[in-house]
Amino acid sequence: MDEAQLRRELREAGLAHQPDHARMLARVERGLAAPPKAPRRVRAGLPWTGRRWTAAVAVAVAVAGVVGVGGLAVTTLDRGPAAPASRPPAPGPVAEAAGTLDPGSNRWWAQGDVTVTTRTPVSGLVVDVRVARTAGVVSTGHWRTRPAEDFTVTVTEEPGALLYRWALKPGRTVPPGRHVFAVQYNHAEGARDASADTYTVVLTGGDGGRSTLRGGFGATTPVT
Known part of the structure; x- marks a missing residue:
């Protein structure tokens, strides 16, 4: 062989x-x-x-x-990337708000005032006021104590209310202090129930923390 x-x-x-x-x-x-x-x-x-x-x-x-x-199989447990530690949300700006009917309101016309008192600087601010569409309600104007050029202002007719909105422009700030935002409107002659009128204030701090304040006016316009 x-x-x-x-x-x-x-x-x-x-x-x-x-x-x-x-x-x-x-x-x-x-x-x-x-x-x-x-x-x-x-x-x-x-x-x-x-x-x-x-x-x-x-x-x-x-x-x-x-x-x-015929072989050896090795199994490993893929847990994926480690989840980042979650941070608690930053606290929002310290502030207070109150809604009142201006004493100058009368039997044909009214003004609702939202007073916002900020304790810390604010880098973002949106103020919404909804005036219920009761008989004869028509917007006649608005104003605020902060500079007009700092805000974008709109008035929108919703099915059940007039929506007044002030939005602080990017890059502008609101310092600590007392700030008033007023809405003005006509209404049917006589006393008007304002208990359905509401406001919402959203404040944002420099660190991104946010605070939301809500309330109403809860009063009746005087008959004078």
């Missing part, structure tokens, strides 16, 4: 070989049950102690298991 044929037959025999796992495990078990033999001298390395024999057996069993399943 030439060398090439010998190599081919050895390779085919190796590929066709299927290890007998049961016999391998039986031999391992017999080895564990048999009394330990006297150690023999080896040229190099440490003698095979009981601990090393046990470790070798464990490795053999592990290898047999890997051969049996």
